[in-house]
Amino acid sequence: xxxxxxxxxxxxxxxxxxxxxxxxxxxxxxxxxxxxxxxxxxxxxxxxxxxxxxxxxxxxxxxxxxxxxxxxxxxxxxxxxxxxxxxxxxxxxxxxxxxxxxxxxxxxxxxxxxxxxxxxxxxxxxxxxxxxxxxxxxxxxxxxxxxxxxxxxxxxxxxxxxxxxxxxxxxxxxxxxxxxxxxxxxxxxxxxxxxxxxxxxxxxxxxxxxxxxxxxxxxxxxxxxxxxxxxxxxxxxxx
Amino acid sequence: xxxxxxxxxxxxxxxxxxxxxxxxxxxxxxxxxxxxxxxxxxxxxxxxxxxxxxxxxxxxxxxxxxxxxxxxxxxxxxxxxxxxxxxxxxxxxxxxxxxxxxxxxxxxxxxxxxxxxxxxxxxxxxxxxxxxxxxxxxxxxxxxxxxxxxxxxxxxxxxxxxxxxxxxxxxxxxxxx
Numbered sequence: 001x002x003x004x005x006x007x008x009x010x011x012x013x014x015x016x017x018x019x020x021x022x023x024x025x026x027x028x029x030x031x032x033x034x035x036x037x038x039x040x041x042x043x044x045x046x047x048x049x050x051x052x053x054x055x056x057x058x059x060x061x062x063x064x065x066x067x068x069x070x071x072x073x074x075x076x077x078x079x080x081x082x083x084x085x086x087x088x089x090x091x092x093x094x095x096x097x098x099x100x101x102x103x104x105x106x107x108x109x110x111x112x113x114x115x116x117x118x119x120x121x122x123x124x125x126x127x128x129x130x131x132x133x134x135x136x137x138x139x140x141x142x143x144x145x146x147x148x149x150x151x152x153x154x155x156x157x158x159x160x161x162x163x164x165x166x167x168x169x170x171x172x173x174x175x176x177x178x179x180x181x182x183x184x185x186x187x188x189x190x191x192x193x194x195x196x197x198x199x200x201x202x203x204x205x206x207x208x209x210x211x212x213x214x215x216x217x218x219x220x221x222x223x224x225x226x227x228x229x230x231x232x233x234x235x236x237x238x239x
Numbered sequence: 240x241x242x243x244x245x246x247x248x249x250x251x252x253x254x255x256x257x258x259x260x261x262x263x264x265x266x267x268x269x270x271x272x273x274x275x276x277x278x279x280x281x282x283x284x285x286x287x288x289x290x291x292x293x294x295x296x297x298x299x300x301x302x303x304x305x306x307x308x309x310x311x312x313x314x315x316x317x318x319x320x321x322x323x324x325x326x327x328x329x330x331x332x333x334x335x336x337x338x339x340x341x342x343x344x345x346x347x348x349x350x351x352x353x354x355x356x357x358x359x360x361x362x363x364x365x366x367x368x369x370x371x372x373x374x375x376x377x378x379x380x381x382x383x384x385x386x387x388x389x390x391x392x393x394x395x396x397x398x399x400x401x402x403x404x405x406x407x408x409x410x411x412x413x414x415x416x
Contacts, residue, residue: 011397018375019383049408053376056357063268066281070263070288130250170256193413 006039013043013091017050071117071171115210118171121176129165129180135210139166143177151177151192151218152238159237161188181234188224188234195219204228211235255295262304265378266311272373273315275362283318287311305384312370312388319366360407368403375400379384 009032015021016029033039062070075172127150140153146168155163164180164187174193181188200218201212212221213235222235266287271280287310298306361369374385386393 011401014399015382018382018400045408046404048374049404053361055362057377058358059264059377060268060271060280061264062284063277063281066267066284067263069285070260096269106408167251168253170253170260175253175257183312 006036006042007037008237009039010042013039014046014229017043017046023063067119068114070116077207114171115191115223118169118191119208122167122169122180122187122189130167132165134165136162136163139163139179142166147175147177149177149192149194149218151190151220152215156181156234156237156239159234161234161237183224183226183230183234186224186226188222188226188231188237191221191223192218202228202232213239215239244314251295252292255292258298258303259291259295259307262307263288265304266307268314268377269308269370269373271309272362272377273312273366273370274318279318279322283315284311286318287314290314302384305376305380306390308374308378309388357407364403364406368399368406371396371399372403372407 009029010071012021012025012029013033016026021029028224035042054126061137130163131139132137133142134157136153136155140150143151143153143166153163153166157163161181161183164182167178169176169178169191171191176191176193179192181190184234196214196216196217198214199214200214201210203210208223209231210221210223210232211228212219214220222231222238224231224234225232263284267280267284270287271277271285274280274283287307291307291310294310361372364372369387370389374380374388375382380388382393382396385396389396391399
């Protein structure tokens, strides 16, 4: 227990080590501590505790499941477990809202999970495109004004994959261009961002398929509910 | 029946993600230290991010991390109440009452002390003391930010902080609800 006179110094000593004191007051603390063994001990104790906490008190990070879940950024309350879900009725929205519940329980597959999540989020009404055009000569300049890199935008209507439009998105913490294509009633999102180290990959998850590749320093990922065989055909046409 | 809804302005999600996703780890950390149960902490963090997304249109800039952590704290407290945890009815004087073995740090907090023990002691602090210590030592927020998040005067932040530190150093523990 601090001696009576020094009890009033305790909070000042604490504030000093927390960097909360203006210089003049900090100087007074230093002066007092230099001449007071008890207060010097309090100061040393607090500093020691700080060191111990920094070494031994875990600073928790977001679990992979949490990160995947918030990448979906749902607008609806169906994903909340504390309120009754809102019933969606229209087709795509039902599929998307059901799948929104999965990330917190299903083990994710790394960064690809965020792409599927972003794709799902985009299927929400009104979120798919910021620019609607089947014309690559409209979509490409739209990106030019908004990004520091230039993704490939191709018109594949002749191959059966018409361009729907484009949008900006944020995936894994970086801004991405997204070109949106269609085959029948399946939307295909092609995400693009600068990354010269991206490796080719492909996979499937929960009824969605994806293919990733790199071209000219830009990483591309095509994500869709389209079957993988046709998606690979799409990617071959795009390259 | 077609359910219609006005779409938020374009890039609302992108702006929210850019502003708030960098603080996701802070949100998860605070949630975990407050509710202590890892599964509940995940739920709390997710619910908090949902709520933040909803309220984001009202966010006028400023300290985005403190804004987010405020939401996390509210959601955590709701979750704990819902789980039937008796909310603390200690008055401030009780919280600050000195158990008084004195400050003898060498025995309590030494290099030989196991990693788990300090974390366990921190987890065992009463919620009102624990949250202040976590916000200060783990999240490195200022007294002013902590006061705003917790909704108490700065003086209360300082006295609770000192009490929390005394508890950890003395090796004492209290009943936690």
